[in-house]
Amino acid sequence: MKIGVFDSGVGGLTVLKALRDKYKHVDFVYLGDTARVPYGNKSAQTVIRYSLECAEFLMGEGIDLLVVACNSASSYALDSLRESLPIPVFGVIDPGVKKALEITKGKVGVIGTRATISSGVYKRRLEEYGVEVYQKASPLFVPLVEEGMVEGKIAQEIVEYYLKDLKEARVDTLILGCTHYPLLRPLIERYMGDNVKVIDSATVLALEIEPFVKEKGLSYLELNFTDISPNLEFLIELILGEVDKPRLVSLPCKV
Ligand code: DGL
Numbered sequence: 001m002k003i004g005v006f007d008s009g010v011g012g013l014t015v016l017k018a019l020r021d022k023y024k025h026v027d028f029v030y031l032g033d034t035a036r037v038p039y040g041n042k043s044a045q046t047v048i049r050y051s052l053e054c055a056e057f058l059m060g061e062g063i064d065l066l067v068v069a070c071n072s073a074s075s076y077a078l079d080s081l082r083e084s085l086p087i088p089v090f091g092v093i094d095p096g097v098k099k100a101l102e103i104t105k106g107k108v109g110v111i112g113t114r115a116t117i118s119s120g121v122y123k124r125r126l127e128e129y130g131v132e133v134y135q136k137a138s139p140l141f142v143p144l145v146e147e148g149m150v151e152g153k154i155a156q157e158i159v160e161y162y163l164k165d166l167k168e169a170r171v172d173t174l175i176l177g178c179t180h181y182p183l184l185r186p187l188i189e190r191y192m193g194d195n196v197k198v199i200d201s202a203t204v205l206a207l208e209i210e211p212f213v214k215e216k217g218l219s220y221l222e223l224n225f226t227d228i229s230p231n232l233e234f235l236i237e238l239i240l241g242e243v244d245k246p247r248l249v250s251l252p253c254k255v
Contacts, residue, residue, distance in 0.1 A: 030224060
């Protein structure tokens with residue numbers, strides 16, 4: 001079986017890692033649209049178009065199941081992807097919401113890109129269950145991680161800058177609604193304190209796709225990117241914990 005995973009860039013490797021840790025006998029094809037990252041400050045129409053193009057590329061690789069690792073793409077493009085693809089499609093929003101509903105005492109914080117936060121998708125889903133939701137777009141976290149600055153004074157100050165309001169609102173659960181944020185998790189947890197449970201959708205998502213996964217044979221991994229910058233291999237190693245040669249690809253762009 002072959003699982004396709006796509007993201008706007010490298011961040012989705014955090015989701016790929018969780019999937020590979022759980023499913024050791026499945027082939028994975030990853031696509032990072034590094035030439036067009038970030039998706040997080042683009043319009044809904046553009047995110048949908050880019051997502052359909054990523055999916056088309058992965059379908060051409062013969063995938064049996066698609067995981068949309070990007071929160072911004074999951075927020076805007078999941079319905080369009082499900083309508084146009086003949087295979088199961090999973091995003092990262094529902095798993096995060098499900099986990100939050102399981103553990104919250106009633107006040108949930110959500111952080112993500114501007115696109116994810118302004119889509120309001122986490123807020124709407126959680127509020128349906130009577131949960132109080134506090135959101136905060138935290139766009140600087142993405143470049144921080146991409147610079148490898150996941151600890152130290154600057155990272156700490158930016159964490160405090162974005163999370164101050166959520167801490168003051170006394171949220172009891174915090175959803176990391178962006179692929180890159182799990183790398184800042186130690187700092188975020190330290191700042192929010194022991195009483196706040198931090199959720200990263202990837203592990204819940206890995207469990208959710210279980211009924212659709214058929215494991216057999218050895219696992220093969222293919223890493224595709226639409227741009228290969230000088231620090232790409234550093235980031236792959238930072239997130240996956242192993243070096244794998246990225247392949248440069250171009251997408252079947254419609255416009
Ligand atoms: N992958 C994006 C997300 O999870 C973050 C980076 C971007 O803005 O494209 O929303």
